[in-house]
Amino acid sequence: xxxxxxxxxxxxxxxxxxxxxxxxxxxxxxxxxxxxxxxxxxxxxxxxxxxxxxxxxxxxxxxxxxxxxxxxxxxxxxxxxxxxxxxxxxxxxxxxxxxxxxxxxxxxxxxxxxxxxxxxxxxxxxxxxxxxxxxxxxxxxxxxxxxxxxxxxxxxxxxxxxxxxxxxxxxxxxxxxxxxxxxxxxxxxxxxxxxxxxxxxxxxxxxxxxxxxxxxxxxxxxxxxxxxxxxxxxxxxxxxxxxxxxxxxxxxxxxxxxx
Amino acid sequence: xxxxxxxxxxxxxxxxxxxxxxxxxxxxxxxxxxxxxxxxxxxxxxxxxxxxxxxxxxxxxxxxxxxxxxxxxxxxxxxxxxxxxxxxxxxxxxxxxxxxxxxxxxxxxxxxxxxxxxxxxxxxxxxxxxxxxxxxxxxxxxxxxxxxxxxxxxxxxxxxxxxxxxxxxxxxxxxxxxxxxxxxxxxxxxxxxxxxxxxxxxxxxxxxxxxxxxxxxxxxxxxxxxxxxxxxxxxxxxxxxxxxxxxxxxxxxxxxxxxxxxxxxxxxxxxxxxxxxxxxxxxxxxxxxxxxxxxxxxxxxxxxxxxxxxxxxxxxxxxxxxx
Numbered sequence: 001x002x003x004x005x006x007x008x009x010x011x012x013x014x015x016x017x018x019x020x021x022x023x024x025x026x027x028x029x030x031x032x033x034x035x036x037x038x039x040x041x042x043x044x045x046x047x048x049x050x051x052x053x054x055x056x057x058x059x060x061x062x063x064x065x066x067x068x069x070x071x072x073x074x075x076x077x078x079x080x081x082x083x084x085x086x087x088x089x090x091x092x093x094x095x096x097x098x099x100x101x102x103x104x105x106x107x108x109x110x111x112x113x114x115x116x117x118x119x120x121x122x123x124x125x126x127x128x129x130x131x132x133x134x135x136x137x138x139x140x141x142x143x144x145x146x147x148x149x150x151x152x153x154x155x156x157x158x159x160x161x162x163x164x165x166x167x168x169x170x171x172x173x174x175x176x177x178x179x180x181x182x183x184x185x186x187x188x189x190x191x192x193x194x195x196x197x198x199x200x201x202x203x204x205x206x207x208x209x210x211x212x213x214x215x216x217x218x219x220x221x222x223x224x225x226x227x228x229x230x231x232x233x234x235x236x237x238x239x240x241x242x243x244x245x246x247x248x249x250x251x252x253x254x255x256x257x258x259x
Numbered sequence: 260x261x262x263x264x265x266x267x268x269x270x271x272x273x274x275x276x277x278x279x280x281x282x283x284x285x286x287x288x289x290x291x292x293x294x295x296x297x298x299x300x301x302x303x304x305x306x307x308x309x310x311x312x313x314x315x316x317x318x319x320x321x322x323x324x325x326x327x328x329x330x331x332x333x334x335x336x337x338x339x340x341x342x343x344x345x346x347x348x349x350x351x352x353x354x355x356x357x358x359x360x361x362x363x364x365x366x367x368x369x370x371x372x373x374x375x376x377x378x379x380x381x382x383x384x385x386x387x388x389x390x391x392x393x394x395x396x397x398x399x400x401x402x403x404x405x406x407x408x409x410x411x412x413x414x415x416x417x418x419x420x421x422x423x424x425x426x427x428x429x430x431x432x433x434x435x436x437x438x439x440x441x442x443x444x445x446x447x448x449x450x451x452x453x454x455x456x457x458x459x460x461x462x463x464x465x466x467x468x469x470x471x472x473x474x475x476x477x478x479x480x481x482x483x484x485x486x487x488x489x490x491x492x493x494x495x496x497x498x499x500x501x502x503x504x505x506x507x508x509x510x511x512x513x514x515x516x517x518x519x520x521x522x523x524x525x526x527x528x529x530x531x532x533x534x535x536x537x538x539x540x541x542x543x544x545x546x547x548x549x550x551x552x553x554x555x556x557x558x559x560x561x562x563x564x565x566x567x568x569x570x571x572x573x574x575x576x577x578x579x580x581x582x
Contacts, residue, residue: 011373015362022361022402090357094323095418098353099374100346257325 008105009112012096016113019083020076030076031121034068035128041191042132053195057222061134065125066217067190069146070210072121073153074181078174080114080154081161085171088255097256107166107252111158111245118154122147138225145230146220152237153213159244166251190214212236270334270426270457271297271320277328278315289315291481292329297459297474302452304472304489305461306566312481313461314354317430320459321351334426347375350419352412354431354461360404364395364414367403368421375422389417393447409440416447427451429460433467445471465566477570484573489566496564496572498534500524501545504558505531513554520545525571532571535561 020026042061049057057063084107087093096106126134126143136143165174187201188210197205205211216232223229273295280287290312297303307313318324320333322342331338334348358367368386377385390399393413403411412432419427429448433441448471452458462468468475469489476486485492498521505513510531517523517533520541526532535541542561549556562568571577 005376007373007379008376011370015359015366015370018366019359019361091353092357092359094353095357096374097323098321098346098351099371100343100376101374 005102005105008101009108012105012109013112013116016080016083016110017116020079020113020117026079030072030079030117031124033075034072034125037071037191038064038068038125038129048192048196051196053193055193055195055218055222058135059133061129061132062137062222063193063218064191065129065134065221066214067185068125068129069122069150069217070153070190070214071185072125073118073150074157074185075178076117076121077114077154077157077161078178078181080110080117080158081165082171082174084110084162085165085169085174088165088169089171103252103256104249107162107248110162111155111248114154114158115151118158119147119151121154122150134221136221137223138220138229142220142225142230145233146217149217149233149237152234152241156237156240156244159241159248163244163248163251166248166255169255184208184210188214189218209236209240213240267335268299269296270299271295271303271331271459272333273316273320273329273331275329276316276319276326276331278312278319278324279327289481290319290326293478293481293483295331295476295483297457299457300452300455301473302448302458302460302471304468304475305459305478306463306465306468306475306570307461307478308463311478313463313478314430315481316478317351317353317428317459317461321349321353321428322346347422348424349426349428350422350424351428352415352419352430352432353428354434358403358411358414358418361402363400363402364390364406364417365399367414368399368417371418371421377422385421389420392420393417394443407440409436409443412436412440412444413447416444420451425456427456427458429458431461431463433462433464441467465570469566475566477566477573479570479574485569492566492569493564496534496568498522498536499538499561499563500532500568501535501542502526502558502560502562503531503533503545503549503556504529505549505554505556509554512552513549516548516552516554517545519548524568525574525576527577 038061041064046060048054049060049063055063093106097103161174161177164177187204188208189205190210194202194205194211212232213236216229216236219229220233273293276290276293277288278290280289293316305313305316315324319326320331320338322338322345325339333345336344336348338345365386368389369382372382372385390396393416395410395413395417398406398410403414406414433444436444448458448460460471472489474486474488475492476483478484503513507529513531514523517531521534521536524532524534539561546556567577
């Protein structure tokens, strides 16, 4: 597969973003639900920050931001992969294959769209929560790292989910992974720190990569700027993205070759 | 004098084209040794019932599906080894290729222009021209989700024409359209052909093939069973067909009477058909003979030879949904 021309990837990315923005029913869950969880947590668990083992934070809001970013991006990336599967189901994928445009552009366009949406989500969550007292301890550099981390997380999840979309060609199968992502999210440190967990729940959270993904964002929100925190925020999603991209490119080759 | 390139004189050539889905006992031979040769500048009709192998053949010729046997060249290029070159040369409107309902007609055309690598400065002009050509100028900025079936098909055609292809594949372009929309699309296909575009058109509508195609190939169960100019094929059938509807209990006795007047022909269930050697002049004799045999005729219709008769003669059954 040859490298797609930039203008073709840009055009396909624009279509990908447009398809998200033009469906409010798709935007709302990935933009509003995470904020709803933050609002719920902040009002219900405000005193939880005093529990022994809870990280030192100014407010539960600061603690909750990381979980909301990862939750939003996870759900947003499902949207993008679902759209790819829908393209296959409806035959729009064939329409794209009929053009002389390189095949990889179809995948790259979708992923670029998912990244743009992940970037917008991260910025949106931070901007909405600032007036309610959110503070980013690592400053503007840390915030920039978080935004890049959001973008890379979208790429990582989008690539894995796109592999599923290309492999199955079924939007139902992609959407069927939603509960799995929910389980991954709840059995992680997205909503509570691992230090306050116990038993099997803690063991699962210790093994769950989502915990480490969330904690990268969290350490930049509630702690000082450190190289380790920046690396954790960007390298974990980058590593998942590399694996996801390999998987999705393989799935794309198989789908095109199967024809 | 130089010999014209094979691809230019015969933009579509297939030899022994095959496609098998699955393997072993469950293998399905969807296309079974199809030979095609489409001349430059003609409209070639590919006629057959649902599931006959029309769309599978088109998918192979347009590089969407890899043949499992045989070879094909389109616009002079091998569909497997030079698939990119084939894609640059052809325009395709597929029956089952959806149009994104969230995009506007103009946005889709712009996207198509970019994917075909058209010079950026030409996009707006080309998109405007095509929208005008297919009568969608006023609807160009509306989302496709609001378009009627006919409007979608016209947009589909415009999308296939964005890069001014010399060979056009239209897969059942008028299926599901109302008669007015169908005729409007026929006019557009004729105009394109007048401009020099070679068209391969699949259809299950006999009238469509009859009206549009210079030559037709009739496919059934993956094999071409008949081919030629519609007029020649119909002339080959000879006698017109007399269709007769009788009481189901009297079908046998009616059949026995009809064999005296000509060869019995396959018909839809509940109807008898006979190739009436004497033509219209023989109808009254048939009616009298049936009456003498005590057969009550419920309906009777004499039809000049049609492509349906050609199909029936070649396959032993009528074309499903024939019109």
